[in-house]
Each structure stands twice: as C-alpha cells, then as structure tokens.
Amino acid sequence: xxxxxxxxxxxxxxxxxxxxxxxxxxxxxxxxxxxxxxxxxxxxxxxxxxxxxxxxxxxxxxxxxxxxxxxxxxxxxxxxxxxxxxxxxxxxxxxxxxxxxxxxxxxxxxxxxxxxxxxxxxxxxxxxxxxxxxxxxxxxxxxxxxxxxxxxxxxxxxxxxxxxxxxxxxxxxxxxxxxxxxxxxxxxxxxxxxxxxxxxxxxxxxxxxx
Numbered sequence: 001x002x003x004x005x006x007x008x009x010x011x012x013x014x015x016x017x018x019x020x021x022x023x024x025x026x027x028x029x030x031x032x033x034x035x036x037x038x039x040x041x042x043x044x045x046x047x048x049x050x051x052x053x054x055x056x057x058x059x060x061x062x063x064x065x066x067x068x069x070x071x072x073x074x075x076x077x078x079x080x081x082x083x084x085x086x087x088x089x090x091x092x093x094x095x096x097x098x099x100x101x102x103x104x105x106x107x108x109x110x111x112x113x114x115x116x117x118x119x120x121x122x123x124x125x126x127x128x129x130x131x132x133x134x135x136x137x138x139x140x141x142x143x144x145x146x147x148x149x150x151x152x153x154x155x156x157x158x159x160x161x162x163x164x165x166x167x168x169x170x171x172x173x174x175x176x177x178x179x180x181x182x183x184x185x186x187x188x189x190x191x192x193x194x195x196x197x198x199x200x201x202x203x204x205x206x207x208x209x210x
Contacts, residue, residue: 016078023071030064090135097137101144113144120147 038053103109120143123129134140 016075017076019078023067023074025070027064027067030060030067034060034064093135093137097140100137100141116147117143120150123150168192 035053035057037057038050042050042053098105100111104113117140118128118131122128134143
C-alpha cells in the first residue's frame with residue numbers, strides 16, 4: 001500500500017512536470033507568433049484583407065485561450081488525483097494505527113495522543129509542521145514508545161528518592177528447629193533456677209533429664 005502510494009505520487013509528479021514544461025512553451029510560442037490586429041484603414045482600402053487578418057488573429061487568440069484553459073484543467077486534474085490518492089493512503093494508515101492501538105478510536109484519546117507525540121517530537125528538535133507531515137502509522141507507534149520511555153525516565157529520580165527514604169526491610173529470622181528450641185528452653189530454666197533457687201523448678205528439670 002505504501003509503495004503503491006509512493007508510485008502513484010511519483011507518476012503524478014512526472015505527468016505534472018511534463019505538462020508544466022510543455023504547455024507553457026506552447027503558450028509562449030503562440031503568444032510570440034500571435035498575428036497583429038489589422039489596420040483599421042484596411043476596412044476601407046482592402047476589406048477582404050482586413051477580414052482575413054481579423055479572422056486569423058481571432059483563431060490564434062482562441063487557440064491561445066484554449067492552451068491556457070488546458071493548462072489550468074491539467075493542474076486541477078493532477079491536484080485532484082494526488083489529493084484522492086493521499087486521502088486513500090491516509091485512511092489506510094489510520095485504520096492500521098487503530099488496529100495497533102485500539103484506544104485511539106476514541107476522539108479524546110486521539111487528542112491526548114497527538115499532544116503527547118508533538119511534545120515528544122519537539123524534545124528532539126522537530127516542529128509542529130514536521131509532525132503534521134508524518135502519516136506512516138509505524139512512525140507514530142515508535143513516537144508513542146519514545147514518549148512512554150521519556151515519561152518513565154522523568155519519573156525515575158522520584159522513584160529512586162522514594163526507595164532511598166523507605167525504611168530498610170529486615171531479613172526474616174532463621175527458623176528454629178524443635179531440638180534447638182528444647183535446648184534453649186532448658187538453658188532458660190537452668191538460668192532461672194540459679195537465679196531463684198526454686199525447688200519445684202529444680203524437680204521439673206530433674207524429671208526432664210531422667
């Protein structure tokens with residue numbers, strides 16, 4: 001589709017160039033050799049010559065006018081064909097863009113998308129006119145990715161600052177096995193026995209050992 005559009009545009013340009021070179025030359029030659037107006041005195045001295053010269057000039061003027069008309073008609077025709085080809089191409093690119101980014105079928109989403117693309121393009125030195133001449137849906141998708149990347153990079157310092165200010169995450173403690181826990185309990189009981197001298201606690205410890 002894209003290659004067909006480019007081929008048609010090139011063909012229109014060649015045809016327009018041919019017309020632009022040929023017709024002006026014909027008009028120039030017709031103007032240069034345009035017969036003069038007959039001398040008014042010939043109407044009395046030689047009416048037949050006067051009539052012949054008047055008819056000759058009228059025919060030449062009519063031919064010159066026809067050349068001008070053909071030139072204008074050719075320009076209008078090429079312009080119409082070129083615009084029709086462009087509209088067809090734009091519609092194809094528009095549908096392909098909608099297929100790639102379905103949310104752009106919504107008008108508000110398209111407006112936001114265009115605003116974002118223009119802002120991104122300007123960041124790289126492009127103008128509004130440059131963006132307005134981009135029709136290829138692939139370039140628009142690439143611009144969308146570039147806009148998303150720039151947005152991500154702009155938020156990176158905020159994320160890093162938030163991470164640095166967050167309290168450190170403590171690593172989970174090692175899980176104590178049942179034998180280890182029983183050993184710790186015994187150690188705690190012996191310590192308590194030494195500190196309190198509790199006879200019942202001593203008897204309980206003794207029963208556990210037997």
